[in-house]
Amino acid sequence: MSDQPQTPPFPPPQPVDNTASLGKRLQATIIDVVIMMFCIFPFAQSQGLMEIAEQQGAIPPELALKIVLFQLMMFFVLHGFLLHQFGQTIGKRIIGIAIVTMDNQKPAFIPLIVQRYASQWLMGMVPVIGILLRLADVLAIFRDDRRCIHDHLAKTKVIDLRIPVPTGQAQPNSIIV
Structure with a gap:
C-alpha cells in the first residue's frame, strides 16, 4: 500500500439544462409564421383565393392543393x-x-423533416380532429421536459444556444449562431 495520500477524483461536470424556454420557442414560431404569411398571402391573392371563397363559400380542391404545395415549397x-x-x-x-x-447533435435532415415536420403537417390535415391533434401536440410543451409531441416523434429537443454547456457534455455538432 502506498504512503501517499490519494486525492479524490474531480467530480464530473453537472449536466446543464440547455432546453430552450417556452418564450424563445414562441418567438421563433411567430417569426416563422409571419414570414410564411408574407409569402403565402400574395400567392393566394394571385390565385383569386379570396374571391373564390366569397363566391363559392369553399375553396375548390385543386386550388387548395395548389396552395398546400406552394406552402411546402416555400x-x-x-x-x-x-x-x-x-x-x-x-x-x-x-x-x-x-x-x-x-444527445445535443445536429439531426439528420431527412429524418428531421419526415418525423418532426411531416408529422405536424399530417396531423393538421385530419378532417375535424386535425386542429385538436395539433393543439395536443403544442400543449405537450408545458410538460417538464418542454418537448412537443413532434419532438418526441423525432427524438429531438430544442436548445438555447446561448446557454453554455460545460466541457465533457455533448455539444451540438456544426451548430453556430
Missing part, C-alpha cells in the same frame, strides 16, 4: 438550408435556438 425555400446545416428555421436562427438530437 417552407423548403425559406428554411431548408438552415435546417439542413444548423437544425434551425429562420426564427430559431434569429432567436438563437436550434433543434438537436437528445
Whole structure:
C-alpha cells in the first residue's frame, strides 16, 4: 500500500439544462409564421383565393392543393438550408435556438423533416380532429421536459444556444449562431 495520500477524483461536470424556454420557442414560431404569411398571402391573392371563397363559400380542391404545395415549397425555400446545416428555421436562427438530437447533435435532415415536420403537417390535415391533434401536440410543451409531441416523434429537443454547456457534455455538432 502506498504512503501517499490519494486525492479524490474531480467530480464530473453537472449536466446543464440547455432546453430552450417556452418564450424563445414562441418567438421563433411567430417569426416563422409571419414570414410564411408574407409569402403565402400574395400567392393566394394571385390565385383569386379570396374571391373564390366569397363566391363559392369553399375553396375548390385543386386550388387548395395548389396552395398546400406552394406552402411546402416555400417552407423548403425559406428554411431548408438552415435546417439542413444548423437544425434551425429562420426564427430559431434569429432567436438563437436550434433543434438537436437528445444527445445535443445536429439531426439528420431527412429524418428531421419526415418525423418532426411531416408529422405536424399530417396531423393538421385530419378532417375535424386535425386542429385538436395539433393543439395536443403544442400543449405537450408545458410538460417538464418542454418537448412537443413532434419532438418526441423525432427524438429531438430544442436548445438555447446561448446557454453554455460545460466541457465533457455533448455539444451540438456544426451548430453556430
